[in-house]
Amino acid sequence: MSLFDMQSLEIFFQIAACEACFSEPHKLKMNRGVSFPSGTSLETGLEDLTLSKFSDEVSSVGSQGDLDDFSAQKDSFSHMSELEHSDMHEENPNCIVLSNADMVEHVLLDWTLWVTAPVSIQIALLGFLERLVSMHWYRNHNLTVLRRINLVQHLLVTMQRGDVEVPVLEKLVVLLGVILEDGFLASELELVVRFVIMTFDPPAMLTRNNVVREAMGKHVIVRNMLLEMLIDLQVTITSEELLEQWHKIVSSKLITYFLDEAVHPTSMRWIMTLLGICLASSSTFVLKFRSSGGFKG
Missing domain, CATH: 1.20.1050 (Glutathione S-transferase Yfyf (Class Pi); Chain A, domain 2)
Structure with a gap:
């Protein structure tokens, strides 16, 4: 018998992340407020914010401060890019901001809690995680936090279980692909390759x-x-x-x-x-x- 139902899952989602939305006047204020570190021009700022392929800057290697700085810079660039094209979208949908990494790591990613749940609930859980890493707003922040708690390793451990249904496995693979596509980090690719070989x-x-x-x-x-x-x-x-x-x-x-x-x-x-x-x-x-x-x- 499942410990949780869909209503419980929705409560967990609200604990793990919060929604944020922006009105048009707020967008304009934010657009004027975007700035780069002192001494950095717009052109060099954009170059510095480019994620180099196969870097491990947002992996578990490195200091916590480096990850926070990297996340903040990428989010600033994402906001600026979106705001510059705000006329293309009259109203942006609400975005999800990951605010409680412990809830994700110790509850949502602990598959021993969800293995007896209906497949629909398991897929909804993975769909929530996919939303966190797929949407434009705060995507970089969400990915940085999830990488800090080793999301890829958690997904692979779940896939290794013998009691996961095929539709859930398919959703896990889709989520894994979305994460890998962001930067093609060598450390994450190596983990997946080792798992496949295993x-x-x-x-x-x-x-x-x-x-x-x-x-x-x-x-x-x-x-x-x-x-x-x-x-x-x-x-x-x-x-x-x-x-x-x-x-x-x-x-x-x-x-x-x-x-x-x-x-x-x-x-x-x-x-x-x-x-x-x-x-x-x-x-x-x-x-x-x-x-x-x-x-x-």
């Missing part, structure tokens, strides 16, 4: 010519969802430099580990899809794949 435990070979394929199970379903999500993210990358970093951290490791006869056929299809995309999108990857013996056999 789902494969090659069966023992009976004989040299008799390879036993792994059986279908929840672990294969989770793996395939994550592989599809990572492929979808990869095809959005247009920067050649970022793509090379992605190949190094994600693609090469997955292809190397899963090009195994024992891998379930459904996973092998995703790996071959990933390999084809890598070969078609990067000449450097082709050279490395050829030099490592990838075209032999």
